[in-house]
Amino acid sequence: MGRVVPFSHFEDYYSQLTQDNRVIDGTILDANVIITLSYSPKKYHSRLTKFLSEQLHPKEIAYFTTVNTTFEYLEFHRRLLMTEGLRDAVDEFSALQLPRKKRQSVRYHSGRLKNRENTQGTDPVFYDREIKDIRKAFCASGEKGIQLWSSLSMAFLNPKLQQEFENLETLGIKYLSIHNKKQRPFFVGALKWEDAIKICTNSCAGISDAMILNALQTTTFPFAISLDTDVIYAVLSNPNLKDIVVPDDLIADDKELRSLLI
Structure with missing residues (x-):
């Protein structure tokens, strides 16, 4: 199964990923993440902002959004x-x-x-x-x-x-597209509805969540960042999916997740 990595474990996780000089070009942010980054009253706003600025930005890991996450935002x-x-x-x-x-x-x-x-x-x-x-x-x-x-x-x-759409760029978030020639090295496969449906049917994940996970599967990126427990359950249910990085208390606040992960 894919791994669910709390923010507090990210440094060790990143060290494992890069021990063979692997370069991590980017990550995908789910819709709840980009909404939270743009709206300060949200519960995880400060923690997300701090995590990106202290952990991802110094490592030059780019942030990407997809068509469906942009829609939800x-x-x-x-x-x-x-x-x-x-x-x-x-x-x-x-x-x-x-x-x-x-x-x-x-x-x-x-x-x-x-x-x-x-x-x-x-x-x-x-x-x-x-x-x-x-x-x-x-x-x-x-x-x-x-x-x-x-x-x-x-x-x-x-x-x-x-202006909110343009604010994505201000936040340093780029739109991920296989049609962008500069981004083609990030892709290892094509986005297919059939693949998203398979992810959905495996755990009954929402189609929007399945599309995010499917987008991640088609890239070289090893992980996505999420605030969605449905995404976590989907990753835990499917051994073929990639990893998810989440705030610690997203796990701590969910009794069932705590029993699975702690």
């Missing part, structure tokens, strides 16, 4: 930006005067979200279905409602969502 920030914008729009000090039913819909879902924040410690981000429900309240009044929704979407997302 942008999807999170789309919902975050829209949530912040809509909540501000119904604040008592807001200069916007939204129609009553629209305002009621936003406040209703904002209240549900606040309850999740207080009771479950969730991120202050609407579910996609909640954004769609609010949009429905806007569009119920016809063309004017649709135009109002569109104007709010533009105000809240443009250009901030594009």
